[in-house]
Amino acid sequence: MLTPLITQGLGALIGCIITFFIGDILGRRKMIWLAMGLIIVGATLQTSAFTLAHLITGRLITGFGTGIDSSTVPMYQSELCRREWRGRIVSWEIWFIGVGIVLAYWIDYGFSYIDSDVAWRTPIGIQLIFAIIVTFIVWGLPESPRWLYKRGRKDETLEVLCAVHDLPPDDEYIVSEMDSIRMAVELEQNEGAQKATAVFKNDILQTRRRVILAWFGLFMNQMSGINLVVYYMPTVLVSNVGVERNTALLVAGFVQLMFVIGNTVPALALDRMGRKYTMFWGCAALSVCMMLIAVLLSFGEKNTSSAAITFFFLYMLIFGGTINVVPWVYGPEILPLEARTRGTAISVSAHWLWNFFIVMVSPVLIDGIGWQTYLIFMCLLISFCPIIYFYYPETSNLGLEEIDQIFLPESMGGLNGNARKRLTREAADQRRRSVGMSKDEISHLQQHVEKV
Numbered sequence: 001m002l003t004p005l006i007t008q009g010l011g012a013l014i015g016c017i018i019t020f021f022i023g024d025i026l027g028r029r030k031m032i033w034l035a036m037g038l039i040i041v042g043a044t045l046q047t048s049a050f051t052l053a054h055l056i057t058g059r060l061i062t063g064f065g066t067g068i069d070s071s072t073v074p075m076y077q078s079e080l081c082r083r084e085w086r087g088r089i090v091s092w093e094i095w096f097i098g099v100g101i102v103l104a105y106w107i108d109y110g111f112s113y114i115d116s117d118v119a120w121r122t123p124i125g126i127q128l129i130f131a132i133i134v135t136f137i138v139w140g141l142p143e144s145p146r147w148l149y150k151r152g153r154k155d156e157t158l159e160v161l162c163a164v165h166d167l168p169p170d171d172e173y174i175v176s177e178m179d180s181i182r183m184a185v186e187l188e189q190n191e192g193a194q195k196a197t198a199v200f201k202n203d204i205l206q207t208r209r210r211v212i213l214a215w216f217g218l219f220m221n222q223m224s225g226i227n228l229v230v231y232y233m234p235t236v237l238v239s240n241v242g243v244e245r246n247t248a249l250l251v252a253g254f255v256q257l258m259f260v261i262g263n264t265v266p267a268l269a270l271d272r273m274g275r276k277y278t279m280f281w282g283c284a285a286l287s288v289c290m291m292l293i294a295v296l297l298s299f300g301e302k303n304t305s306s307a308a309i310t311f312f313f314l315y316m317l318i319f320g321g322t323i324n325v326v327p328w329v330y331g332p333e334i335l336p337l338e339a340r341t342r343g344t345a346i347s348v349s350a351h352w353l354w355n356f357f358i359v360m361v362s363p364v365l366i367d368g369i370g371w372q373t374y375l376i377f378m379c380l381l382i383s384f385c386p387i388i389y390f391y392y393p394e395t396s397n398l399g400l401e402e403i404d405q406i407f408l409p410e411s412m413g414g415l416n417g418n419a420r421k422r423l424t425r426e427a428a429d430q431r432r433r434s435v436g437m438s439k440d441e442i443s444h445l446q447q448h449v450e451k452v
Contacts, residue, residue: 007056009356011042011063016349018064019071020196023341027151028076028144031068032134038065039131047125065131071348075332075340079144080164083399087270090329095267098260098320100130101230105256109249146337146400149181150189157181180401181337187404188338199339199346206407207339213392214334214347217327220279220384222354224286224323225377228362229255229316236312239366240297241305255312262320274396275326280388282322287381289315290374297371333395336404 015035023031042062049055074090081089107126111119142160149157158169158178167174188205202208228236233255237248266273289311296308327347335343365373393406 006356006359007059008063008066009352009359011060012067012070013063013349013352013356015064015067015069016071016345016352017067019068019348020342020345023072023345024147027147028072028079029138029141031072032076032138035065035069035072036131036135036138038062038068040065040128040135043124043128043131047121047128062127067348067352070351071345074328075344076144078329078332078400079146079340080142082165083402084271084397086333087273087275087329087396088267090332091263091267091270091325094325094328095260095263098263098324102253102256102260105253109253145177146181146340150185150337177399180399184337184401184404188336196342199342204409205336205339205404207336207343210334210336210407211339211343211346214327214331214343215350216387217279217330217392218347218350219354220283220388221323221327222351222358223377223380224283224319224384225290225358225374225380226319226324227355227358228366228373228377229312229319230259231359232362232366233312235363236366237309240370241308242302243306251309255309255316258313258316259320259324262317262322263325265321266325270325270329271396274394275330276388276392276394278322279326279330279392280385282318282326283381283384283388285318286315286323287378287385289318290378290381294371294374294378297374330392330395333400333403337400 015038019031026034039062042058042060042065045058045061046055047058049058073093077090077093078086104123107123111123113119142163143156145157145160145164148154148160158174161167161174161177162169162171165171165173198207199211200208233252234245234248237243237251238245241248243251266278270278293308293311293315296304296311299305331347332340332344335347362373365376395403395406398406
C-alpha cells in the first residue's frame with residue numbers, strides 16, 4: 001500500500017514543478033485541461049494494471065495531474081471572483097475535496113468485502129468519471145482576466161470581467177478592476193517580477209516574503225499532523241486505542257466525516273471570519289486536542305484510550321474549519337500577479353513535500369514512541385501561533401491588487417497601520433452594500449479587522 005501512496009505524492013510534487021515552468025505560458029484553463037488529461041491517463045493505467053510497475057506508473061502520472069490541478073485551481077478561483085466572495089469560493093473547493101476523501105474512504109470500505117480485483121479496480125476507476133466531467137466543464141469557463149491582461153489581451157480581459165460579474169464595461173466596479181490590474185501589472189513588470197527568479201528576490205513588492213508566507217501556510221497545514229489521522233487512523237485506533245480492526249475502520253470513516261462538517265463553516269463564512277485569526281485559533285485548538293489525545297493514551301487503559309477517540313473527532317472538525325482551508329485561500333491572494341503562478345506552485349509543493357514526509361514518518365513514530373507522537377504535533381501547533389500572529393497580515397475583503405499595498409513602502413503607495421485599517425473598513429463597507437449586511441454586522445466586522 002505504502003509504495004503507490006508515496007508515488008502519487010511525489011508525482012504531485014513534480015506536478016507543482018511543471019506548473020512553475022509552464023503555468024504562465026499555457027494559462028489557467030489549459031493547465032486544468034492538462035491536469036485532467038494526465039489524471040485520465042494515470043487512472044486508466046492504474047485500473048488496467050496487472051503488475052506493480054504498471055500500477056506505480058499510473059499513480060505517478062496521476063500525481064503529475066493532481067499537482068498541476070492543486071497548484072492552479074485555487075489561483076484561478078481567486079482571480080475570477082469578487083473580493084468579498086473569494087474566501088468562501090476557494091473554501092468550497094476544499095469542501096468538495098473533503099467530500100471526495102469521505103466518498104473514497106467509504107467506497108473502499110464497501111469494496112473491501114469483495115474477494116476479487118474488482119475490489120481495487122473499481123474505486124480507482126471511479127475517478128475517471130469526475131476527471132472527464134471537469135474536462136468538459138472547463139470548455140464553458142472563461143480564462144483568468146488577470147492572466148489575459150498580463151499577456152497583453154486587454155479587450156478579452158474586459159469581456160471576461162463583464163461576463164463574470166454581469167456588468168457593463170462602464171460600471172464603476174469594472175472600471176476599478178481594470179485600473180487596479182493595469183497598475184499592478186505595470187508596477188510588477190517595472191520591478192522585473194515576471195522573471196522566474198523574481199520569486200526569490202526581496203524587491204519592493206516583498207515577493208520573497210510573500211512566497212515564504214504562502215509556502216509556510218501549507219507547511220503548517222501538513223505539519224499539524226492531519227495525515228497521521230487521514231491515512232493511519234485505523235492503524236492508530238488498533239495500535240494506540242486497542243479497538244478491533246473492523247470497528248477501527250468504521251470509526252475512522254466517521255472521523256473523516258468531521259472533516260467535511262468542519263469545512264462547511266468557512267465555506268459559508270470565511271470572508272467574515274478573517275484569515276489570520278482563523279488560522280491562529282485553529283492551531284491553538286488543535287494543539288489542545290493533540291495534548292489531550294496524548295494524555296488519554298498515555299495511561300494505557302481501555303477507558304481512557306477510548307475517550308481519546310472524542311478528541312480525534314474534535315481534531316478533524318477544527319482542522320476542517322481552520323488550518324485546512326485558510327492556507328489554500330491565503331496563498332494565491334497574498335502573491336503579486338506576476339509571481340502568482342510560480343509562487344502558488346512553490347507554496348503547493350510544501351503540501352505535497354510534507355505530505356510525503358508525514359506519510360513516511362508516521363508509522364515509524366506510532367510503532368516507536370506511541371502516544372508521544374501526538375506531543376510532537378502539539379509542540380509544532382503551539383509554535384505556529386506566534387508566527388501567524390506576528391507575520392501574517394489580514395487579507396479578507398481586500399482586492400488582489402489592494403493586497404500589494406500592504407507590502408509596498410509608504411513612498412510608493414504602501415499602507416501604514418492606520419491606512420490599512422481604513423482600506424479594510426472601505427472593503428467591509430463595499431461588502432455590506434453588496435450583500436446587505438446590517439450596520440451592527442458591519443460594525444462587528446470593522447472591530448475585527450482593526451485588531452490586525
